[in-house]
Amino acid sequence: MxxxxxxxxxxxxxxxxxxxxxxxxxxxxxxxxxxxxxxxxxxxxxxxxxxxxxxxxxxxxxxxxxxxxxxxxxxxxxxxxxxxxxxxxxxxxxxxxxxxxxxxxxxxxxxxxxxxxxxxxxxxxxxxxxxxxxxxxxxxxxxxxxxxxxxxxxxxxxxxxxxxxxxxxxxxxxxxxxxxxxxxxxxxxxWKGRQDTICWSVAALAALATASIAPGYMFVVAGGLAGSLTGALLGVLDDRRRRPHG
Structure with a gap:
């Protein structure tokens, strides 16, 4: 325990x-x-x-x-x-x-x-x-x-x-x-490397896209969620690569 x-x-x-x-x-x-x-x-x-x-x-x-x-x-x-x-x-x-x-x-x-x-x-x-x-x-x-x-x-x-x-x-x-x-x-x-670059870029693009199509401040949430989900996905993929096969 x-x-x-x-x-x-x-x-x-x-x-x-x-x-x-x-x-x-x-x-x-x-x-x-x-x-x-x-x-x-x-x-x-x-x-x-x-x-x-x-x-x-x-x-x-x-x-x-x-x-x-x-x-x-x-x-x-x-x-x-x-x-x-x-x-x-x-x-x-x-x-x-x-x-x-x-x-x-x-x-x-x-x-x-x-x-x-x-x-x-x-x-x-x-x-x-x-x-x-x-x-x-x-x-x-x-x-x-x-x-x-x-x-x-x-x-x-x-x-x-x-x-x-x-x-x-x-x-x-x-x-x-x-x-x-x-x-x-x-x-x-x-900033710690490639993974942060990807997450920040996805967050920025999601925020910009949302701001262009949705009124108000939804871009704040969209950018944060997109960056966070991308980070979580990359973390899962990284863990799988590090696991021993077989």
Whole structure:
């Protein structure tokens, strides 16, 4: 009978390290949060409603997508269902990201595991994945990065809400490119060879194809699923090749 893996350590030192690793993303996150605050102001959300949305939803792209469908008049069941469906679609990638962390953080006790997943974002998932791939075990890195980014996101929402026209068009200044560029730079070191090239290429092609034929944000889910399934298939084929014959 195989013994259960021991839970990884969660230390203050690890949390502080994770918070430091998130530093390059702070400028882009602040602008992104302010853009959300500005959009919320234009949709008529109060300061309290806007801040509560950032505090509890904590999902930048999904929050902006929700505001695209936000009603300023009468709410109906269909309108609520539409927003819930779109938000779920945009955030469905978190299912795959959370699953990829399972070997590392699953042994944590529930009182630590669930808050750490509540703080999961693309940014701290990427930071945690790189850290763990390099041999790190302290889950505090994942938690600290997520908590630090939550503070940045929450704080950045307020000025955008209070000053409605603060960042109406961040693309004019190229600010909207800050986070994609940083993310790309962080992803590159995760590349491990031919299999990753195939998976990333399939994910990109699936996302582009879906974006051209399906409205909304289905391309996010399509790309993630296509890349994940390709990786799983290649893993199975690789295992078969390595098995001794006969």
């Amino acid at each position: 195989t013994e259960a893996a021991p839970p990884p350590p969660v230390t203050l030192k690890g949390m502080l390290h994770g918070a430091r690793l998130i530093t390059p993303l702070i400028p882009g996150s602040l602008v992104f949060a302010a853009a959300f605050g500005t959009t919320a102001a234009q949709k008529g959300l109060s300061v309290l409603e806007t801040m509560l949305m950032s505090a509890f939803m904590y999902a930048g792209s999904a929050q902006l997508v929700a505001l695209e469908l936000w009603r300023t008049d009468v709410w109906t069941g269909a309108a609520i269902l539409a927003i819930a469906t779109v938000v779920f679609t945009v955030n469905a990638r978190m299912i795959l990201q959370g699953a990829s962390l399972q070997p590392w953080i699953y042994p944590l006790p529930n009182r630590v595991l669930w808050p750490s997943l509540a703080l999961l974002t693309d940014a701290n998932w990427l930071i945690g994945t790189r850290y763990h791939a390099d041999g790190g075990r302290d889950a505090g890195v994942l938690i600290g990065a997520g908590a630090a980014l939550w503070v940045v996101w929450f704080a950045g929402t307020l000025p955008g809400r209070l000053v409605g026209g603060l960042v109406d068009h961040p693309e004019r200044f190229g600010i909207d490119l800050v986070m994609p560029i940083v993310f790309t730079a962080m992803v590159v070191p995760l």
